Amino acid sequence: MKEYSVINTRLPRVDAREKVTGLARYADDLSMTGMLYGALLQSPVAHARIKRIDTSKARRLSGVKDVVTAREAGSVRFGVSPARYDETIFCTEKVRYIGDEIAAVAAESLDTAMEAIGLIEVEYEELPMVLDPFEAMREGAPVIHEDYPNNIGAEVHQEFGDVEEAFKECDYIRTDEFTNKKQDGAFLEPQACLAVYDPGDGLTLHSSTQVPHYVQRTLAMVLRLPVGKVRVVQPYVGGGFGPKASASTLELAACLMAMRTGRPVKMTFTREQVFLHSRARHQFFHELTTGVKKDGTLMALKNTCYLDGGAYSSFGIATVYYAGSLLGAPYRLPNMKYDGYRIYTNKPANGAQRGHGGVAARAAWEQQLDMIAQELGMDPIEMRLRNIMQRGDVTCNDFNMSSLGMKECLEAVRDGSGWQRKKGKLQRGKGIGVACGFFVSGAGFPIYRSETFHSTAVIKLSEDGGTVNLYTPAAEIGQGSDTILTQMAAEALGVRYGDVRVASGDTDFGVDLGAYSSRQTLMSGHAVKQAAEDARRQVLEVLSEKLGIPVDDMDIRDGLILFSRDGVDFSAIRTGYVKEHRGWTDPPAGDRLTFAEAARAAYLSRGSIVGRGAYKPGELGGKYKGAAVGTSPAYGCSAQVVEVTVDMETGQVTVDRMTDAHDCGFAINPTNVEGQMQGSLSMGLGEALFEEIKFDGSGRVANPTLGEYRIPTSLDMPNVKTIIVESDEPNGPFGAKEVGEGAIMPTIPAILNAVYDATGVRIWELPVTSERVFNALKTAERK
DSSP states (O other): OOOOSSTTSOOOOTTHHHHHHTOOOBGGGOOOTTOEEEEEEEOSSSSEEEEEEEOHHHHHSTTEEEEEOHHHHOOOOBOSSGGGOOBOSSOSSEEOSTTOEEEEEEESSHHHHHHHHHHOEEEEEEOOOOOOHHHHTSTTOOOSSTTOTTSEEEEEEEEESOHHHHHHTOSEEEEEEEEOOOBOOOOSSOOEEEEEEETTTEEEEEEOOSOHHHHHHHHHHHHTOOGGGEEEEOOBOOOOSSTTSSOOHHHHHHHHHHHHHSSOEEEEOOHHHHHHHOOOBOEEEEEEEEEEOTTOOEEEEEEEEEEEEESSOTTHHHHHHHHHHGGGOSBOOSEEEEEEEEEEOSSOOOOOOSSTTTHHHHHHHHHHHHHHHHHHTOOHHHHHHHHBOOTTOBOTTOOBOSSOOHHHHHHHHHHHHTHHHHTTTSOTTEEEEEEEEEEESSOSSOSSSOOOOSEEEEEEEOTTSSOEEEEEOOOOSSSSHHHHHHHHHHHHHTOOGGGEEEEESBGGGOOBOOSOTTOIIIIIHHHHHHHHHHHHHHHHHHHHHHHTOOGGGEEEETTEEEESSSOOOOHHHHHHHHHHTTTOSOOOOSSSEEHHHHHHHHHHHHSSOEEEEEEOOOSOSOSSTTTTSSOOSOEEEEEEEEEEEEOTTTOOEEEEEEEEEEEOSSOSSHHHHHHHHHHHHHHHHHHHHTOOOOBOTTSOBSOOSTTTSOOOOTTTOOEEEEEEEOOOOTTSGGGOOOOTTGGGTTHHHHHHHHHHHHHSOOOOBSSOOHHHHHHHHHHHHHO
């Protein structure tokens, strides 16, 4: 493998100093002269008609500068997918869940804004509500959206091959059901924004979003502004995980009131409002039927899934597709049938969360595969290896495995965990489990129908040649994209890491679709690499003109110009550079021409040197309905072995060790890759063992704090052995592809399989609480 200077090294993050010293400014840290504070009025009931809204008392309160309802905001519909725009800034005729937004206030202080919210009078005519998705589909159930009388907001029916014919050839068939619970992203920073409007310059929104580009488009559409007059700037972001991947009423209301008052408006969610806004993990109900030959060869899968979507569509139309399509790999599966239904209920809307759409499906199927292996008398890893896909394979639903290190991942965790000396040999209460995972390296198509580039980038060399300025609209949300893109820029250009200064997350820099679907390393990376190569080409072309040396006979590495032959006379360039910098304390010296000298010469010859890059995938996937969801230029994969201890008296589960291998194509920064792997494992552990959003009988979130909604802490996380597998993805920059989401896929089923190994009981409902395990143990004892 080629040796590199900057990438594939453990360089520190570019934002490390600001974050550890507290200098990093997040959205709620921002303030401006004359700034107003905004607050939202949200529905206290789950389903009701709005008969009357009286804002007069709120408007008369001293310090209040604006009060807005649907009357002022209008009724332009928005959402994530244009096919399912079903939201307005404020409710127009009725509310659909506890927390639905009705009005907003802007005032001189937050206390005044909150007091004004309490003065708004709303008269409701309560309607029957429905919280259960199966009840919502019944004839005569309350209708949440009039366009969908059976409350099915989206449904998918796909078949690849012939499942029923394949079942006839199977030696063993089994059916199992699995359900998770609605979960929250639990990012540390609640959503916050600051909107500023100038009639001449337009609207600027500073927001803790994952998707500045999509927010920009939504603001322009709903507020009826030219896109060029809307700028979205992303400050430091304290995590996203999916729920921050679309525009919200918080952002729209702040912008609307900034436009109406002519003053900056800041708004921030409370933690309870984060839970009410949600757009996090759906609750999935899967029924899987799998058929195999007696040697363990997979023949067919039938997958039926119902999703509790909550009150609005959000990402749901994509989620319901992902819940089926992502089971097409990483195993050779010739026949697959999927029926999926996303149902509206009177609860907060669900959306995209890490491992979008595939986490529950993977948890269900990887458990079922273990049960099949047991019935056939096979080792679970050996059965998986028998069916594993490899580079060049194409799934039954037309996903192309341009690279796939799944076999290498499985073998790595088998050997790295001591599987063969532990499996079947541990004492009762101790268990070991395995599972695999698979995910996209970026959605193959934008959310809206367009031929747009998925990412653009600009690199501008400073006029003195000493600094490389990278301008990328990519979204840094804590995952490390600024660092990865800086490393790629430095490597492609041939300069040192410290020579590159990155600015990101600003729609004025161009187009980038955002931080979702594990896309930025591959897609934003391509654009940055192209921009760097473009700037590099321009510098070398000028040197070629001045020195009479072909471009192909020169290279740039570590900030120095390398010539393929000795004796190159570059004294004229150096002399000119030194003369321009009289009095400077660090003139270039030695027998190597520096990049700074070369870049300065390029500027003097051509003016500002600007490199440009733009990326969008080539033709992808099949032609069937829904083929756009799940197609990607590359796919990541992972395998995990988890070891647990289960207290056989109480059912308490403790995760002792985790061994994780992930195929990231090529590790641009191994430390960052390992951090993403460990973060996925932590999140998966929480969803497996603790996390569940609970509702009372009225539809109110019963545990809307991080004190009541439990997530893992350092005390819950075991030692994690991370193993990086590199398959050299041909469609990725430098061979790199995703690691951000795919690593969560095997975590839940590996834990569940380990719990079974320790106890002999299967848990088909998350989370795996001690009570649930205890009851399962007692039921098994009675049987």
